[in-house]
Amino acid sequence: MNPLPEGNWTPGASGSPDAPRVVIVGAGFGGLAVARNLFGAPMSVLLIDANNFHTFQPLLYQVATAGLESDAISQPVRAIVRRGRRSGNARVRMGRVEAVDLAAKTVELDDGAVVGYDTLVIAAGAVAHHFDVEGVVDHTLTLKHLEDALAIRARILDLFERAAADPSAISDGALDIVVCGGGSTGVELAGALRELYSKVLVKDFPELPVADARIVLVDQADRLLAAFSPQSARRAKRTLERRGVEVRLGVGVASVHADRVELSDGTVIPAGTTIWTTGVKAEPLADTLGTPTGSGGRLVVEADLSVPGHPDVFAIGDIALMLGPKGVPLPQVARPAMQAGKHVARQIIRRLEGHPTKRFRFHDRGQMATIGRHDAVTELPGGLRFGGPTGWLAWLGLHLVYLVGFRNRLNVFLNWTWNYLTYDRGSRILRERERRGRGDLSQTGSMRS
Amino acid sequence: MNPLPEGNWTPGASGSPDAPRVVIVGAGFGGLAVARNLFGAPMSVLLIDANNFHTFQPLLYQVATAGLESDAISQPVRAIVRRGRRSGNARVRMGRVEAVDLAAKTVELDDGAVVGYDTLVIAAGAVAHHFDVEGVVDHTLTLKHLEDALAIRARILDLFERAAADPSAISDGALDIVVCGGGSTGVELAGALRELYSKVLVKDFPELPVADARIVLVDQADRLLAAFSPQSARRAKRTLERRGVEVRLGVGVASVHADRVELSDGTVIPAGTTIWTTGVKAEPLADTLGTPTGSGGRLVVEADLSVPGHPDVFAIGDIALMLGPKGVPLPQVARPAMQAGKHVARQIIRRLEGHPTKRFRFHDRGQMATIGRHDAVTELPGGLRFGGPTGWLAWLGLHLVYLVGFRNRLNVFLNWTWNYLTYDRGSRILRERERRGRGDLSQTGSMRS
Numbered sequence: 048m049n050p051l052p053e054g055n056w057t058p059g060a061s062g063s064p065d066a067p068r069v070v071i072v073g074a075g076f077g078g079l080a081v082a083r084n085l086f087g088a089p090m091s092v093l094l095i096d097a098n099n100f101h102t103f104q105p106l107l108y109q110v111a112t113a114g115l116e117s118d119a120i121s122q123p124v125r126a127i128v129r130r131g132r133r134s135g136n137a138r139v140r141m142g143r144v145e146a147v148d149l150a151a152k153t154v155e156l157d158d159g160a161v162v163g164y165d166t167l168v169i170a171a172g173a174v175a176h177h178f179d180v181e182g183v184v185d186h187t188l189t190l191k192h193l194e195d196a197l198a199i200r201a202r203i204l205d206l207f208e209r210a211a212a213d214p215s216a217i218s219d220g221a222l223d224i225v226v227c228g229g230g231s232t233g234v235e236l237a238g239a240l241r242e243l244y245s246k247v248l249v250k251d252f253p254e255l256p257v258a259d260a261r262i263v264l265v266d267q268a269d270r271l272l273a274a275f276s277p278q279s280a281r282r283a284k285r286t287l288e289r290r291g292v293e294v295r296l297g298v299g300v301a302s303v304h305a306d307r308v309e310l311s312d313g314t315v316i317p318a319g320t321t322i323w324t325t326g327v328k329a330e331p332l333a334d335t336l337g338t339p340t341g342s343g344g345r346l347v348v349e350a351d352l353s354v355p356g357h358p359d360v361f362a363i364g365d366i367a368l369m370l371g372p373k374g375v376p377l378p379q380v381a382r383p384a385m386q387a388g389k390h391v392a393r394q395i396i397r398r399l400e401g402h403p404t405k406r407f408r409f410h411d412r413g414q415m416a417t418i419g420r421h422d423a424v425t426e427l428p429g430g431l432r433f434g435g436p437t438g439w440l441a442w443l444g445l446h447l448v449y450l451v452g453f454r455n456r457l458n459v460f461l462n463w464t465w466n467y468l469t470y471d472r473g474s475r476i477l478r479e480r481e482r483r484g485r486g487d488l489s490q491t492g493s494m495r496s
Numbered sequence: 497m498n499p500l501p502e503g504n505w506t507p508g509a510s511g512s513p514d515a516p517r518v519v520i521v522g523a524g525f526g527g528l529a530v531a532r533n534l535f536g537a538p539m540s541v542l543l544i545d546a547n548n549f550h551t552f553q554p555l556l557y558q559v560a561t562a563g564l565e566s567d568a569i570s571q572p573v574r575a576i577v578r579r580g581r582r583s584g585n586a587r588v589r590m591g592r593v594e595a596v597d598l599a600a601k602t603v604e605l606d607d608g609a610v611v612g613y614d615t616l617v618i619a620a621g622a623v624a625h626h627f628d629v630e631g632v633v634d635h636t637l638t639l640k641h642l643e644d645a646l647a648i649r650a651r652i653l654d655l656f657e658r659a660a661a662d663p664s665a666i667s668d669g670a671l672d673i674v675v676c677g678g679g680s681t682g683v684e685l686a687g688a689l690r691e692l693y694s695k696v697l698v699k700d701f702p703e704l705p706v707a708d709a710r711i712v713l714v715d716q717a718d719r720l721l722a723a724f725s726p727q728s729a730r731r732a733k734r735t736l737e738r739r740g741v742e743v744r745l746g747v748g749v750a751s752v753h754a755d756r757v758e759l760s761d762g763t764v765i766p767a768g769t770t771i772w773t774t775g776v777k778a779e780p781l782a783d784t785l786g787t788p789t790g791s792g793g794r795l796v797v798e799a800d801l802s803v804p805g806h807p808d809v810f811a812i813g814d815i816a817l818m819l820g821p822k823g824v825p826l827p828q829v830a831r832p833a834m835q836a837g838k839h840v841a842r843q844i845i846r847r848l849e850g851h852p853t854k855r856f857r858f859h860d861r862g863q864m865a866t867i868g869r870h871d872a873v874t875e876l877p878g879g880l881r882f883g884g885p886t887g888w889l890a891w892l893g894l895h896l897v898y899l900v901g902f903r904n905r906l907n908v909f910l911n912w913t914w915n916y917l918t919y920d921r922g923s924r925i926l927r928e929r930e931r932r933g934r935g936d937l938s939q940t941g942s943m944r945s
Contacts, residue, residue: 099657099926116567123924125700138703141657141926158661194927208548208590212607251574254587457910475572477548477590478643 066091066136069395070154070164072144072332074101074124076381077364078170080388081395087133088396093162095154096124097143102193103450105381106459108232110196112239113204113247116474117193119458120450144171146335149357166359166395169336169346170388173327173365173379176343182303187323190232199322203243204477206319211252218306220317222260225308227300228324229266230273231416234283236324237264237292238419245291247475262292263316265308266325267299272416272424274378279424282434286418327379329366336360341368342376350406352391358404361394363387371409381449383409417442515540515585518844519603519613521593521781523550523573525830526813527619529837530844536582537845542611544603545573546592551642552899554830555908557681559645561688562653562696565923566642568907569899593620595784598806615808615844618785618795619837622776622814622828625792631752636772639681648771652692653926655768660701667755669766671709674757676749677774678715679722680865683732685773686713686741687868694740696924711741712765714757715774716748721865721873723827728873731883735867776828778815785809790817791825799855801840807853810843812836820858830898832858864891 067090071078074096082094103120110117125139142156147169153161175189188202189195203224210217226237241262249257264271264287270280271287271294284294299311303323308316329344338354339347345368346354352369354360363369364384369377377383386409394404413427415438423438433441443463450456516539520527523545531543552569559566574588591605596618602610624638637651638644652673659666675686690711698706713720713736719729720736720743733743748760752772757765778793787803788796794817795803801818803809812818813833818826826832835858843853862876864887872887882890892912899905 099653099924116565117927118565118567118923118925121925123700126924129699140661142661156661158658160661197927204548209607212589212591212609250578251572458907461906461910474567475548475575476567476570478566478646 067165067399068093068163069166069168070095070162071168071170072096072147072154073170073172073364073366074098074127074139075104075170075172075364075384077384077388078168079124079127080385081168081170081363081392082128082137083131084389084392085395086131086137088136088392088399090136090166090395090399092137093140093164094124094128094137095140095142095144095156095162097141097157098193099123099125099139099141100193101127103455104191105446106450107190107193107196108236108239110193110474111190111199111236112243113200113474114239114243115459115462117197119455119462121193122455144332147332147360149336149338149354149360152359164359166398167361168388168391168395169332169354169360169362169366170364170384171330171332171366173329173343174331175323176326176328177323178325180300180302183300183323186303186305187227187321189323190236191327199320200474201477202320203248204475207248207252207255208477211254214254217255218317218319220261220306221319222255222257223263223316223318224261224320224322225263225265225316225318226322226324227265227303227308228326229264229268229271229294229296230324230326231414233264233266233324234271234287235417236322237262238287238290238417241287241290241292242419251475261316261318263295263318264292265295265298265300265310265316267297267311269297271296274414275416275424275426276430276432279426279432279434283416283418283424286422290419327365333362333366343368345376351394351404352387352407353394353404358398361391363391369407369409371411377409378414380414382412386410415442415445516614516848517542517612518615518617519544519611520617520619521545521596521603522619522621522813522815523547523576523588524553524619524621524813524833526833526837527617528576529834530617530619530812530841531577531586532580533838533841534844535580535586537585537841537848539585539615539844539848541586542589542613543573543577543586544589544591544593544605544611546590546606547642548572548574548590549642550576552904553640554895555899556639556642556645557685557688559642559923560639560648560685561692562649562923563688563692564908564911566646568904568911570642571904593781596781596809598785598787598803598809601808613808615847616810617837617840617844618781618803618809618811618815619813619833620779620781620815622778622792623780624772625775625777626772627774629749629751632749632772635752635754636676636770638772639685640776648769649923650926651769652697653924656697656701656704657926660703663703666704667766667768669710669756670768671704671706672712672765672767673710673769673771674712674714674765674767675771675773676714676752676757677772678713678717678720678743678745679773679775680863681773682713682715683720683736684866685771686711687736687739687866690736690739690741691868700924710765710767712744712767713741714744714747714749714759714765716746716760718746720745723863724865724873724875725881728875728881728883732865732867732873735871739868776814782811782815792817794825800843800853801836801856802843802853807847810840812840818856818858820860826858827863829863831861835859864894866891 069092071094085092100121106120109115128137144154146155153163177183226233271283272280301309301311303321333346346362348367352361365379371377390407411428415425417423421436423442424434425438425441426432518541520543534541549570555569558564577586593603595604602612626632675682720732721729750758750760782795795811797816801810814828820826839856860877864874866872872891873883874887874890875881
């Protein structure tokens with residue numbers, strides 16, 4: 048009745064009771080890289096993540112602005128593992144790891160389960176950093192997880208529908224958005240929001256003054272994109288401004304309220320929506336180890352990426368303070384996490400074979416940020432920079448290559464082609480359970496999920 | 497700063513204060529057909545729907561079984577209207593219509609707004625019919641709206657993840673599913689669930705006894721697909737059984753519990769999930785008119801589809817008791833609703849021009865239901881029937897043609913091609929807010945949204 052199809056999994060192989068147990072916490076870029084490089088090794092690998100899917104975080108801003116549907120940048124972790132060659136030694140567990148007990152060599156999950164390990168890799172990532180600014184927790188949205196992106200999308204669509212239902216109730220700035228933080232997330236998001244407003248919402252909502260709505264990008268530094276060269280930063284600012292984003296530099300955020308943002312120079316910007324992208328800090332899990340932490344609460348690690356005093360515990364990616372060649376912390380983006388994951392997998396095998404571990408060396412292959420249609424800034428090692436359409440095409444290509452899963456790549460490619468040709472954004476579905484209670488339109492903001 | 501792009505909308509044209517006001521309640525197949533056939537007419541059209549999107553309901557079962565993502569079968573109502581030719585006289589309003597006041601000629605929305613009309617079209621659809629069977633409301637899922645489909649998908653994925661976390665806690669039948677109702681929804685859903693289990697979940701969860709899980713289809717009639725010929729019904733039963741669905745006919749459901757279904761003959765089927773597809777009844781809005789209702793609470797309508805005594809009010813689609821050539825109620829599927837919508841739009845124009853209305857004549861063009869990979873039953877008028885791969889290809893083609901929006905067609909086509917070639921289901925993303933509280937696995941069921 049139930050014929051079992053041929054598959055590449057081997058029941059039982061993962062459960063060999065004598066194999067050393069490697070537990071990986073987090074199925075982001077880092078954790079997945081560790082798992083993939085341990086497929087087929089003589090050990091039992093358990094990959095734990097709070098979600099049943101991997102999120103391609105660099106494209107979150109496109110989900111937030113209705114350019115891609117959530118499934119296009121998410122891939123089931125079980126599918127990724129199952130499709131891996133020789134992945135019969137790996138298992139998947141959905142659950143949030145809430146604490147690490149280094150003495151007992153266990154991790155504790157939110158459902159009460161306690162899982163023992165011989166080797167542990169902590170790759171649990173980061174959360175938004177609020178920097179204790181007044182009102183940020185209550186009145187801003189962030190953009191770090193898939194739910195955040197969907198919350199931003201739902202927020203904007205719901206706000207517009209409610210404003211259309213009663214245009215007279217729109218208060219000053221209700222449709223305006225302030226994006227706090229001029230890093231690549233803020234730059235990419237502000238550019239994409241401007242396109243969403245100018246190309247799509249202005250047509251969807253002819254009854255609303257969409258053309259007058261402001262998208263404001265604020266950063267306390269005197270330039271955008273601190274990780275990029277000054278030339279790229281100037282280019283990004285010029286492009287954003289030409290497209291209608293207001294860029295305010297050299298001024299901090301004093302407080303955020305439901306209907307406005309107050310800047311450190313006293314300026315008040317009325318805004319129905321405020322998005323906070325000023326930075327990240329380590330997942331709170333980092334605090335449970337009791338080992339040293341540094342900037343942003345990140346776990347201090349040795350040169351081989353192990354946790355000090357615990358050669359059997361490694362920390363990689365956004366949760367770790369991984370240092371670059373000159374002792375400068377590596378940027379908290381995908382590439383260092385992926386390289387670190389591969390490195391750690393190799394060290395785990397070396398340790399099993401009785402060899403000493405090696406130090407991690409990050410190979411910088413450049414960085415890029417898109418600023419919207421036809422423009423991006425791309426910087427390669429050695430000072431090579433290019434922007435404009437060439438940078439934009441390079442950005443498109445590279446993100447397609449790194450997107451996990453052939454089906455997702457195809458899906459994203461087709462969505463981009465469609466959006467490019469039609470100036471459309473297809474994913475404008477507002478789900479019932481994503482809507483906030485119908486309140487007073489003059490009291491917007493405050494939709495933390 | 498904010499250049500306005502060229503668009504096909506004409507601000508102000510929709511708001512001509514003297515134009516007769518046509519209000520359409522519901523943006524399903526019927527309501528959309530009315531709106532489209534009134535684009536450019538000398539009247540002001542307002543299309544109201546509880547959601548900001550149109551749902552292609554015939555493919556809901558594919559979303560429920562992770563074959564398609566939700567965005568693929570949903571289209572923003574504003575985008576549909578905006579893209580219509582000469583649609584400048586139409587506006588969109590998101591809101592749930594809770595009551596119709598025929599005397600005052602107004603409809604009342606859930607946000608308190610009251611909207612006046614000169615002509616009203618009620619196309620608000622249907623909801624699941626529980627037939628007062630014990631336990632159905634508390635312990636079954638239904639499949640009528642997008643949220644229902646996503647709830648089924650989340651339910652199954654969550655159940656499997658929790659079972660995988662602790663296989664020892666799985667009670668008897670926890671992974672089994674009972675589908676109540678052998679109409680086309682039940683048949684299509686049962687077939688697709690069997691494929692999801694046998695082709696995907698069995699590989700994703702090697703630690704669980706997925707191959708032993710049962711999918712049971714129950715109907716109190718002694719055959720499946722009452723709307724089809726006995727031959728098609730037999731074919732559907734044979735195909736489903738060959739693929740591993742247990743089909744139980746001629747026995748009713750006595751009660752549904754969290755962990756089992758009790759049949760009228762005393763049989764108890766342990767099942768962690770029960771899905772109720774036995775039929776629909778009219779949206780509760782139908783009760784607020786005070787005009788006659790018939791079978792399933794549907795609004796009785798005149799031959800021209802107007803509501804008795806109210807020539808300026810029409811009711812179409814699932815909420816109306818539309819009669820076919822021999823006085824038999826038309827099936828509650830897309831085709832009659834679409835034809836009725838077009839008919840009503842024409843009658844509204846005729847009335848405006850001072851002509852009498854005409855009676856509605858339904859043109860039967862056949863019906864089809866898919867039973868899974870390579871098989872479907874298709875029946876054309878005049879007794880022409882075909883099944884197997886030919887019927888399946890016809891089903892695929894027809895649904896692609898009728899799917900709203902070119903982008904969605906392309907998206908669905910590619911997903912189907914992918915799923916067909918790989919036996920995969922891509923949309924296995926379990927969102928955090930869709931998960932139920934972590935309870936006892938022996939107490940499953942009960943996840944009404």
